[in-house]
Amino acid sequence: MTQAPFGTLPDGRPVTQYTLANGRGMVVKVIDFGGIITEIHVPDRHGVGGDVALGFDTLEPYLKESPYLGALIGRYGNRIAKGRFTLDGKDYQLPVNNGENHLHGGDPGFDKVLWTAAVEGEGLALRYRSVDGEQGYPGNLDATVVYSLTDDNEIVVRFHAVTDQPTPVNLTQHSYFNLRGAPAGESGGDILQHVISIDADRFVPIDAGSIPLGDLAPVTGTPFDFRRPRPIGERIEQPDKQLRHGTGYDHNWVLNRPEGSRDLRRAVHVCEPESGRVLELFTQEPGVQFYSGNFLDGSLTGKGGRAYAFRSGFCIEPQHFPDSPNQPAYPDTILRPGEVYETESRFRFSVMD
Incomplete structure (x- = not known):
């Protein structure tokens, strides 16, 4: 692992970029600001490397923009309705x-x-220590995230x-991927021809504000059925109410696993036919948020001068369900003193046979 400067924050603190490499052609770069994965270089089927992560060349855009490119997310990934929840009889208001x-x-x-x-x-x-009251959350939360790169091309x-006080916790990693791995200055195109499968029989329906309706709906007969591989764009424009609410795919899938299981299981498989690159997500989490880059609009200029156009990247965020503090039937997201929050996810890269 090597490190190098990556700019300075407005208050003068330096930001450092760390480079992990495994000798098999894979390189991952991470900065300590936001725990952001800035680059992921992966070989294609011909052994040619390409950067498959959306991001910026310099620190300044990460300070100004908020599409969460490559970032660590917390205390609570996804949405909480109206920023309100009640915990042990006390009401809390988040921004x-x-x-x-x-x-x-x-x-x-x-x-x-x-x-x-x-x-x-x-x-x-x-x-990072998130102090009591930060963004309205109760308790001091001491969080640690460890990134490593294996010889099996896994992040x-x-x-x-x-x-030290009960508090909601739902941490995740928010990288945007385009497995074409476009060279600097070139457009990677959209991700609609990427072929994805998600090991989930159900998903979380949302209202127009992307807040769960409360039920867990079967994917059968809907555009949300990815139990067998399908191109992302195959049904994304269908006249479906849930697709309208998400402006495409921006929903949490309920992963198939035995109740109470914490096994590390494969949740998502994505392949890109042109490059042959494959991305698999293994996780201990009960859900995954699949987001098809619906709010990218070309206004962000990324690495090498590349504009991030509509649906030019996708996210697969392992996590608990949105708005769980207000949904008693969902898996619990409250961490209490004396308990330890631990979860692991692996992003494995390979090429198609």
Whole structure:
């Protein structure tokens, strides 16, 4: 692992970029600001490397823009309705930063803070203390995220957190991918021909503000059925109410796993036919948010002068369900003193046979 300067924050603190490489042609770059994965270089079927992660060449756009490119998300990934929840009889109000709702921990969330970085073995450990009352959340939360890169071309992301008061916790990683891996200055095109499968029989329907309706709906007979591989764009424009609410895919899938299981299981498989690149997500989480880049509009200029156009990247965010603090039937997201929040996800890259 190597490191190099990556700019300076307005208050003078330096930001550092860390480079992980495994000798098999894969390179991952991470900065300690926001725990952001800035680059992921992966070989295609011909052994030619390409950067498959959306991001910026310099620090400044990460400070100004808020599409969460490559970032760590917390305290709570996804939305909380109207920023409100009740915990142990006490009402809490979080800031609303997505219409009338709270999104991805607020502004700033964990994506906009400087983490303390340390090289530990072959991994990069990032630590951050979210103090009691930060963005309205109760309790001091000590969070640690460890990134590592294996010889199997896996980016391993391990989360760990403890608290001194009960508090909602739902951490995730928010990289945008385009497996074409376009060279600098060229457009990678959209991701609609990427072929995806999601191991989920159900998904979480949402209202027009992307807040869960409460039920878990079967995917059978809907554009949300990815139990067998389908191109992302195959049904994305169908006249479906849920697609209208998400402006495409921006929903949480309920992963198939035995109740209470914490096994690391494959949740998502994505392949890109032109490059032959494959991305698989393995996770211990009960859900995954699949987002098809519906709010990218070409206004962001990314690496190498590349404009990030409509649906030019996708996200697969392992997490608990949105608005869980207000949904008693959903898997619990409340961390209490004496408990340890631990979860692992792996993003494995390969090429098609």
